[in-house]
Amino acid sequence: MTEFNDAFLTAWQLLAVSDARLSAIVGLSLRVSLVATLVACVVGMPIGALLAVGRFPGRRVLIVLFNGLMGLPPVVVGLLVYLLLSRAGPLGQFGLLFSPEAMIIAQAVLVTPIVAALTRQVVADEWTEYREQLRSLGASRSRAAATLLWDGRFSLSTAALAGFGRAIAEVGAVMIVGGNIDGVTRVMTTTIALETSKGDLPLALALGFILISVVLAINAVAYAVRGWAERRWG
Amino acid sequence: MITRRLFCSALAACGLFAAAASQAQERFITVSSTTSTEQSGLFGHLLPLFEKANGIKVRVVALGTGQALDMARRGDADVVFVHDKAAEEKFIAEGYGVKRQEVMYNDFVVIGPKADPAKAGGRDILEGLRRIAAAKAPFVSRGDKSGTHAAELRYWKAAGVDLDKAKGSWYRDTGSGMGPALNTAASMDAYILADRGTWLSFKNRANLGIVVEGDKRLFNQYGVILVNPAKHPHVKQADGQKFIDWVVATDGQKAIADYKIGGEQLFFPNAKR
Numbered sequence: 001m002t003e004f005n006d007a008f009l010t011a012w013q014l015l016a017v018s019d020a021r022l023s024a025i026v027g028l029s030l031r032v033s034l035v036a037t038l039v040a041c042v043v044g045m046p047i048g049a050l051l052a053v054g055r056f057p058g059r060r061v062l063i064v065l066f067n068g069l070m071g072l073p074p075v076v077v078g079l080l081v082y083l084l085l086s087r088a089g090p091l092g093q094f095g096l097l098f099s100p101e102a103m104i105i106a107q108a109v110l111v112t113p114i115v116a117a118l119t120r121q122v123v124a125d126e127w128t129e130y131r132e133q134l135r136s137l138g139a140s141r142s143r144a145a146a147t148l149l150w151d152g153r154f155s156l157s158t159a160a161l162a163g164f165g166r167a168i169a170e171v172g173a174v175m176i177v178g179g180n181i182d183g184v185t186r187v188m189t190t191t192i193a194l195e196t197s198k199g200d201l202p203l204a205l206a207l208g209f210i211l212i213s214v215v216l217a218i219n220a221v222a223y224a225v226r227g228w229a230e231r232r233w234g
Numbered sequence: 235m236i237t238r239r240l241f242c243s244a245l246a247a248c249g250l251f252a253a254a255a256s257q258a259q260e261r262f263i264t265v266s267s268t269t270s271t272e273q274s275g276l277f278g279h280l281l282p283l284f285e286k287a288n289g290i291k292v293r294v295v296a297l298g299t300g301q302a303l304d305m306a307r308r309g310d311a312d313v314v315f316v317h318d319k320a321a322e323e324k325f326i327a328e329g330y331g332v333k334r335q336e337v338m339y340n341d342f343v344v345i346g347p348k349a350d351p352a353k354a355g356g357r358d359i360l361e362g363l364r365r366i367a368a369a370k371a372p373f374v375s376r377g378d379k380s381g382t383h384a385a386e387l388r389y390w391k392a393a394g395v396d397l398d399k400a401k402g403s404w405y406r407d408t409g410s411g412m413g414p415a416l417n418t419a420a421s422m423d424a425y426i427l428a429d430r431g432t433w434l435s436f437k438n439r440a441n442l443g444i445v446v447e448g449d450k451r452l453f454n455q456y457g458v459i460l461v462n463p464a465k466h467p468h469v470k471q472a473d474g475q476k477f478i479d480w481v482v483a484t485d486g487q488k489a490i491a492d493y494k495i496g497g498e499q500l501f502f503p504n505a506k507r
Contacts, residue, residue, distance in 0.1 A: 086308045182277075198437065199417060
């Protein structure tokens, strides 16, 4: 159990001295995963809403597909994005490999199905409830989807948080497309993997505690904001 | 409706902020290298000196030697800095590299339980491996086509041990980097071939210590190669060459010799001038 004590101690020390390198790594983790989640929401939420209210051939197949893609292995996404962005790959000319942008792309790919699938569920429930009402107002399906998305915005924050949780916790994809370059693409999870492989288990675990705390703090803020917004505008 | 517009513009602002934050450009080269140079802390010592002298940032992607060369073959690196002479010469022969220059060396050591149940200890690497095989003592292999893995396979072959029979029983092929493989060996009380640099900077040693060292055959040469701009036109030829020139010249060589952990020198410069 000495490892756990050491890890707690190390975590407190790192936080107490507010290590500049550590803050840069935490900052990059947050930036990459927040932007990836934002992209995933902008893409995934309309897809989810259209899957919920739409009537078109292949809809059921798409629903199953998006539900299944929630289990996309990060390492596979990493490999696919790596091959796309590599100089020898189709998007190689942009030189995006081993940059934070590449990490954002990989995480966005990983998270979009999660956001889309969860959004579809939320909007589908609303759709059963408000269907007649929306129809009597003569709303088109896409109009209805937009309305229900806006109406369900507080519930949808959970979909965004689930996506964010997946993004900030994964290591397989960012390791491959980012390359874990010191000061450029090194994030919390790749640092933890690196320190583990250097055999510094207490430091690795300490960084793990810090990562969990950051994620908890973000969720707490999101919960508070949601409560405040619901009282104000709900 | 006002709140909706507010919400949307906040989203847009987030996006713009993220895009702006990523626009800062700097002059840099990408070096694909091995876990031994990165995890031993050598690059952490060496690169700031080069960056200060030349104003060029060096971005290191640390992989096994095989993977590092593959990454360069795809054109994703400007310079390779690895340790597997045979693989490096093949890389040059295929036309992916311009020229291989030797930079420094360190040595491999056999790590194992301090009690040395296989009685493999000493200076002779081949005899040590034969004894490990005879005792069927657990041995952890990298199994990841790294330079260390290639060297390990050469030693087994020279020792006349048939690994195919041993796989799955006492010979454990882990397919992982030096650090993870050392972690596995530490938890299994197994023998393992490691480069001295990674071992010296490795912390989770548990019950392990150096068992075999000092054999001339354990010599481990590092080379540096500029990726061929004829194959990959976007290679930063001038800046990459600058890095190579620096690392094989007086300043770089001295910086390599100066890097020590606990008073022990990890890498020995031996570039030909």
